[in-house]
Amino acid sequence: EDKVVQSPLSLVVHEGDTVTLNCSYEVTNFRSLLWYKQEKKAPTFLFMLTSSGIEKKSGRLSSILDKKELFSILNITATQTGDSAVYLCAVEGIIQGAQKLVFGQGTRLTINP
Amino acid sequence: NAGVTQTPKFRVLKTGQSMTLLCAQDMNHEYMYWYRQDPGMGLRLIHYSVGEGTTAKGEVPDGYNVSRLKKQNFLLGLESAAPSQTSVYFCASNTGSLRDSPLHFGNGTRLTVT
Numbered sequence: 001e002d003k004v005v006q007s008p009l010s011l012v013v014h015e016g017d018t019v020t021l022n023c024s025y026e027v028t029n030f031r032s033l034l035w036y037k038q039e040k041k042a043p044t045f046l047f048m049l050t051s052s053g054i055e056k057k058s059g060r061l062s063s064i065l066d067k068k069e070l071f072s073i074l075n076i077t078a079t080q081t082g083d084s085a086v087y088l089c090a091v092e093g094i095i096q097g098a099q100k101l102v103f104g105q106g107t108r109l110t111i112n113p
Numbered sequence: 114n115a116g117v118t119q120t121p122k123f124r125v126l127k128t129g130q131s132m133t134l135l136c137a138q139d140m141n142h143e144y145m146y147w148y149r150q151d152p153g154m155g156l157r158l159i160h161y162s163v164g165e166g167t168t169a170k171g172e173v174p175d176g177y178n179v180s181r182l183k184k185q186n187f188l189l190g191l192e193s194a195a196p197s198q199t200s201v202y203f204c205a206s207n208t209g210s211l212r213d214s215p216l217h218f219g220n221g222t223r224l225t226v227t
Contacts, residue, residue, distance in 0.1 A: 031211070032212060041220040043203075044218075045216070048211075048215060088156065092211055098169065099211075100146075100161065100171070101216065103156040105154060106155050
C-alpha cells in the first residue's frame with residue numbers, strides 16, 4: 001500500500017531558527033513529490049520535485065528529493081511567525097489503479113516570537 | 114477570479130441526516146477531487162472526477178456519493194451521516210497533469226455529525 005510519512009508531527013521553534021521537515025515515502029511508480037503549506041484553510045502549493053538531488057528554492061524555503069533513499073526534506077531558514085502552518089508532503093502514487101496524490105499526516109510548525 | 118469555492122463553510126448534522134456539499138471551480142479544470150482531513154491523518158481522497166459525467170472512487174469512498182453533471186461543479190453527498198464522518202472536507206481541481214497543474218484547493222467545509 002502506498003504511504004507517505006512525515007516527521008516530526010509537531011515542531012515549536014523561536015523566530016530566526018532554521019528548521020528541517022522530513023518526508024519519507026513508499027509509492028508504486030513514483031512520479032513526483034509535492035510540498036504544500038496549510039495555514040487556516042486551503043493548502044497552498046510550494047514545490048514540486050521530480051528529479052533526485054536538484055534543490056528547489058523560493059526565498060527562505062528550499063527542498064530536495066532523494067529518490068534512492070525515498071525521502072525529501074523541506075528547509076526553512078530565518079523563520080518568521082508567518083511561517084507557522086501545517087506543512088503537507090504529497091507523492092504521486094497509485095490509488096485504485098489510477099495515478100493520484102497520497103498525502104502525509106503533515107507537520108505542524110509553530111514559530112514563537 | 115474565485116478559483117475553487119466550497120459551500121457551506123460549516124455544518125452540523127444529526128446521525129442519519131443527509132446533506133450535499135457543493136464545489137465550484139471557474140478555472141475550466143477537467144479534474145476535480147474530494148478529500149477529507151482528520152487530525153493526524155493528513156488528506157485522504159474520497160472520490161474524484163476526470164471530466165463531466167465521470168466519477169471514480171478514491172481511498173475512502175464508503176458512505177459518500179458524488180456527481181459531476183457540469184464541468185465546473187462537483188457535488189459530495191452523505192446519504193445517512195455518521196459520527197465517523199465528522200471531518201474537514203476539501204475540494205480540489207486541476208487540469209489533470211500534476212506536473213503542469215498542482216492541485217488548487219477550496220477553503221474547506223467543517224462538518225460535525227452528532
